[in-house]
Structures are given as structure tokens and as C-alpha cells.
Amino acid sequence: xxxxxxxxxxxxxxxxxxxxxxxxxxxxxxxxxxxxxxxxxxxxxxxxxxxxxxxxxxxxxxxxxxxxxxxxxxxxxxxxxxxxxxxxxxxxxxxxxxxxxxxxxxxxxxxxxxxxxxxxxxxxxxxxxxxxxxxxxxxxxxxxxxxxxxxxxxxxxxxxxxxxxxxxxxxxxxxxxxxxxxxxxxxxxxxxxxxxxxxxxx
Amino acid sequence: xxxxxxxxxxxxxxxxxxxxxxxxxxxxxxxxxxxxxxxxxxxxxxxxxxxxxxxxxxxxxxxxxxxxxxxxxxxxxxxxxxxxxxxxxxxxxxxxxxxxxxxxxxxxxxxxxxxxxxxxxxxxxxxxxxxxxxxxxxxxxxxxxxxxxxxxxxxxxxxxxxxxxxxxxxxxxxxxxxxxxxxxxxxxxxxxxxxxxxxxxx
DNA sequence: ATAGTGTTTAACATTTTTGTTAAACAAAAT
DNA sequence: ATTTTGTTTAACAAAAATGTTAAACACTAT
Numbered sequence: 001x002x003x004x005x006x007x008x009x010x011x012x013x014x015x016x017x018x019x020x021x022x023x024x025x026x027x028x029x030x031x032x033x034x035x036x037x038x039x040x041x042x043x044x045x046x047x048x049x050x051x052x053x054x055x056x057x058x059x060x061x062x063x064x065x066x067x068x069x070x071x072x073x074x075x076x077x078x079x080x081x082x083x084x085x086x087x088x089x090x091x092x093x094x095x096x097x098x099x100x101x102x103x104x105x106x107x108x109x110x111x112x113x114x115x116x117x118x119x120x121x122x123x124x125x126x127x128x129x130x131x132x133x134x135x136x137x138x139x140x141x142x143x144x145x146x147x148x149x150x151x152x153x154x155x156x157x158x159x160x161x162x163x164x165x166x167x168x169x170x171x172x173x174x175x176x177x178x179x180x181x182x183x184x185x186x187x188x189x190x191x192x193x194x195x196x197x198x199x200x201x202x
Numbered sequence: 203x204x205x206x207x208x209x210x211x212x213x214x215x216x217x218x219x220x221x222x223x224x225x226x227x228x229x230x231x232x233x234x235x236x237x238x239x240x241x242x243x244x245x246x247x248x249x250x251x252x253x254x255x256x257x258x259x260x261x262x263x264x265x266x267x268x269x270x271x272x273x274x275x276x277x278x279x280x281x282x283x284x285x286x287x288x289x290x291x292x293x294x295x296x297x298x299x300x301x302x303x304x305x306x307x308x309x310x311x312x313x314x315x316x317x318x319x320x321x322x323x324x325x326x327x328x329x330x331x332x333x334x335x336x337x338x339x340x341x342x343x344x345x346x347x348x349x350x351x352x353x354x355x356x357x358x359x360x361x362x363x364x365x366x367x368x369x370x371x372x373x374x375x376x377x378x379x380x381x382x383x384x385x386x387x388x389x390x391x392x393x394x395x396x397x398x399x400x401x402x403x404x
Numbered sequence: 405a406t407a408g409t410g411t412t413t414a415a416c417a418t419t420t421t422t423g424t425t426a427a428a429c430a431a432a433a434t
Numbered sequence: 435a436t437t438t439t440g441t442t443t444a445a446c447a448a449a450a451a452t453g454t455t456a457a458a459c460a461c462t463a464t
Contacts, residue, residue, distance in 0.1 A: 014441080030318035033235050035421060046443055051423060106318075108374060109311055115373035116232035116308075127378060148404055153379065153389060154396045160375075161367035166359050169366075171317035172310060176329055177355065187355060194356045198400060202350055216411080237451060248413055253453060 015053045018043050022064050027104035030171075032113055065114050068107055069122050075100065080130050086141050090199065094163055094192050101167040109168045147200060155199070162195045217255045220245050224266050229306035232373075234315055267316050270309055271324050275332075277302065282332050288343050292401065296365055296394050303369040311370045349402060357401070364397045 021043035025034045036057050040047040054060040079093050100107070115121075138152040147155060166173060166188065174184050223245035227236045238259050242249035256262040281295050302309070317323075340354040349357060368375060368390065376386050 030315060032315060036423095037421075048423085048444085049442070052441075055423095057422070106314075108371060109314065112308075112311065112371055112374050113232060113234060113315075115377060121377045124380065128380065131379060148399060150396055150399075151389070151392065153381075154392065156379075157368050157375065157389070157393075158364060158396070158400055161363045162360060164371075165363035165367040169310060169314055172314050173359065173362075175317060175323045177333060177358075178326065178330065179355075187353070187359070190353065190356065191359075194352055194360070197350060197352075198360055201403060238453095239451075250414085250453085251412070254411075257453095259452065 014045060014049060018045065018050060018053060018060070019064060019067075022060060023067070023104070026064060026110050027068065027107040030106040030109065032106075032110060061114075065111075065119060066122065068111060072107070072111075073123055073126060077126065077130055080134050086137055086146065087196075087200070089137075090159065091192070091196065093159075094195055097163045097167075098188065098192070101164075105167050105170060107168075108164055159195075159199060162191075162198060166191065216247060216251060220247065220252060220255060220262070221266060221269075224262060225269070225306070228266060228312050229270065229309040232308040232311065234308075234312060263316075267313075267321060268324065270313060274309070274313075275325055275328060279328065279332055282336050288339055288348065289398075289402065291339075292361065293394070293398065295361075296397055299365045299369075300390065300394070303366075307369050307372060309370075310366055361397075361401060364393075364400060368393065 018039065022034070022039050025031045025039060025042060031038070034042075036050050037047050039060075040050060050057065050060060054063065075096060076093075079089055079096065082089065082092070084092060121127075134156070135152045138147070138155055141147050142149045170184065173179070174181075179187070220241065224236070224241050227233045227241060227244060233240070236244075238252050239249050241262075242252060252259065252262060256265065277298060278295075281291055281298065284291065284294070286294060323329075336358070337354045340349070340357055343349050344351045372386065375381070376383075381389070
């Protein structure tokens with residue numbers, strides 16, 4: 001028999017539907033301890049289908065986690081190895097991060113909680129290659145004076161912090177500072193320019 | 203009968219011991235779904251003592267969460283309302299954050315996960331007062347030219363991001379970039395200067 | 405010493421969450 | 435039509451986590 005996929009009315013095969021729903025709950029809504037029942041409900045399917053497709057809750061989690069890592073890595077990779085000039089690369093990365101963040105704001109936090117529970121990191125070599133390349137570029141820019149001289153790693157930390165923190169910590173910021181959704185959206189929209197100015201000086 | 207506290211050999215009353223252990227697990231080790239059994243084991247006490255002292259798991263969580271909020275707020279407050287000049291305040295805040303982070307690196311992440319599960323924010327007025335004061339100072343510094351002109355909130359976000367992200371995302375950074383513990387410690391030690399330069403220009 | 409108080413423990417009960425099985429179901433191929 | 439294959443469901447079983455009770459314990463004050 002051909003392994004033709006049964007296509008659901010909602011144009012999504014059940015397996016995908018479950019996976020995407022789990023992603024949405026974890027990365028989109030930050031519900032890191034969603035039960036199988038909650039995931040099934042959110043997906044509108046019977047709970048035991050999770051076992052049917054993924055054997056166990058743990059397997060589903062593993063897969064979702066693995067996907068997340070891949071996506072993060074690909075995203076970064078495609079930008080770093082692009083032919084854009086340095087500053088444009090950074091802009092691209094910021095834009096791209098914000099797009100991603102709109103859908104999955106809690107991705108990074110989830111990765112951290114998973115690492116804390118003893119997960120391992122996947123594509124080590126790929127990451128190594130990327131970092132090496134980016135370090136080189138950073139060194140060039142520093143000697144050109146585009147950016148302040150510092151350890152390349154420090155620049156990277158600055159950049160990622162400025163981009164990701166206000167996204168993943170949104171509930172904390174927004175509630176602490178009593179901001180409406182609209183106000184916070186506005187703040188995020190303004191950040192690209194702020195970040196560029198902060199990283200490169202004005 | 204006097205409510206004299208029974209003092210444990212480890213110079214800590216059991217109730218405190220449990221609370222501190224929970225804090226250590228949550229904020230120190232990032233084990234956000236520690237079971238009552240795990241907490242009890244880590245504290246070296248019988249599991250049912252958690253029920254005895256805190257009624258339920260939820261109550262314990264509530265208390266720990268509330269304590270965390272208080273501590274964060276007090277910390278910030280004492281610095282903001284100090285008589286230090288602006289730049290010194292920031293330095294103080296950085297130092298203070300790093301000290302705190304040594305013990306409880308995952309505090310912020312925990313706060314976020316709790317907010318996501320429908321917790322509320324406590325001392326709203328206190329926070330309001332603090333922000334107002336800090337906004338004023340920021341505006342002064344901007345007109346003096348000490349820092350770039352921008353929305354005060356953006357400066358705050360920059361500052362907190364640069365400080366907190368590399369701490370709470372340590373597992374992510376460290377593993378992604380394949381750094382040893384020693385290497386990462388070194389990086390954190392260097393950050394104070396980096397952050398000051400990034401916020402104020404060199 | 406012992407009565408009184410608060411603390412700790414172990415045994416039990418309950419609830420919540422997860423996993424398994426067999427039967428019902430739907431679509432396609434023979 | 436009925437066999438085959440894969441999907442979905444409901445009923446059940448098992449495991450994990452939480453909560454309750456009563457009895458044992460330890461310290462203090464009388």
C-alpha cells in the first residue's frame with residue numbers, strides 16, 4: 001500500500017496538526033507543562049492519537065524540541081552565509097527575529113528549560129562553522145572601526161540580548177511597566193532602529 | 203505556648219528550609235516543574251511536611267513566587283531611590299544584578315512562566331513610583347547628552363536586556379557556542395564594562 | 405515525671421496524568 | 435462486496451503526584 005497521507009479537512013494531516021498545536025502552546029503561549037489532554041483539546045483531536053503518532057508524550061516533546069533547534073539554526077545560518085554586507089546582515093537578522101517572535105515568542109525560553117532538564121545540543125559542527133565565519137567578519141568590522149573593539153562573543157551577546165530579551169520577557173516587561181498590548185507593539189516596532197544605534201553608535 | 207521556632211541542626215527552621223530549597227531548585231537550577239517529592243528530597247525532609255507547612259503544592263509555589271517578586275522590586279527600589287549620581291546607579295544595578303544572578307540565574311524566566319500561567323502582579327503602585335522617578339532622571343541625562351535621545355522605556359529595555367539575557371539564557375549561549383564554565387564566567391565578568399560602554403558610548 | 409504543644413512520620417486515599425488494547429470506522433484496492 | 439490498510443475512538447490499566455489522617459516523636463513548661 002502506498003503511504004499516501006490522509007488529508008484532514010483542515011488541510012492538515014493529524015500528525016502535523018498535533019505537532020503544530022504543541023508548538024503553538026509551547027513556543028507561542030509559553031505553556032511549557034501542557035498535558036497531553038490539553039494539547040489534544042487544543043488540537044481538537046482525541047488524546048490517544050498523541051500516543052498513536054508519537055508513542056509517548058516524551059517523544060512528542062523531543063521532536064518538537066529538535067524541530068525548534070533546527071529552525072533556529074537554519075534561520076541564523078541562512079543570514080550569516082548570505083552575501084549581504086555586514087550591517088545589512090544584522091538588520092536582516094533583526095527583522096527575521098521579530099517575524100519569528102511574533103509567532104513563537106517563547107522559543108528561546110523553552111530551549112533553556114529543556115537544556116536544564118538534560119537535553120543535548122544537536123548540530124555542533126554546523127554551529128561551529130557559523131560562529132567562525134561570523135567571528136571573522138566581526139574582527140574585520142572592528143578593525144575598520146564600524147563597531148567598538150571588544151571580544152566578538154560580547155558583540156554577539158549584546159546583539160542577541162537586545163533583540164530577544166524584550167520578546168521572550170514580554171509578560172514581565174509589559175506587566176511590570178503597565179503597558180497595553182498596543183503600547184508594547186509600538187515599542188517593539190521602534191526597536192530595530194534603537195538596536196542598530198546601540199550596536200553601531202549613532 | 204510561645205511560638206518559639208524549632209531550630210534545626212542545620213540552623214534553619216524546616217519551613218524556611220523547604221522554601222529555600224524550592225527557591226534553589228526553581229531559580230537556581232531552573233527545574234520549574236519539580237515535584238513535591240523532589241523538593242522534599244532536595245531539602246532532606248519528609249514530603250508531607252510540605253503539606254503541613256504550606257497546605258498544598260500550589261500555596262508553596264505562590265509564596266515562593268511572591269517572595270521573588272518582592273525581592274526583585276526591593277532590589278531595584280533601593281538603587282533607584284539612592285542618592286548616587288545616575289551613572290553610578292547603573293553600575294550599582296549591574297553589580298547587584300550579577301550578584302543576584304550568581305545565586306538565582308533563572309528568576310526572571312520563572313517569573314515569566316508564572317505570568318503565563320495566569321499569575322498576577324503585586325505591588326503596582328510601588329513600581330509606578332519607581333518608574334516615574336527613573337524616567338525623570340533619564341530625561342535629564344538625555345538632555346545633558348550623557349545618553350542618546352530615545353524613549354526612556356527603550357533605554358530601560360536595553361539595559362535590562364544586556365544585563366539579564368546572558369544570565370538567564372546561559373545554558374543556551376554556553377552550549378550553542380561550546381564554552382566551558384570557566385570561559386563563560388570570564389565573559390560575564392567582562393560584561394560590566396561592555397554594558398556601560400554600550401549604554402553610554404565609549 | 406508528665407501534660408501539653410508543635411513537629412515528623414508512615415500508611416492510606418484521591419486525583420491527575422499517561423499508556424495500552426481492542427473494537428469501530430473510513431477509504432482504497434482487489 | 436469484502437479485504438486490506440491505516441485512522442480514530444472508548445474503555446480500561448498503570449503510573450505518578452498530591453493530599454489526608456492518625457499515631458509516633460521531641461521538646462518545654464509545669
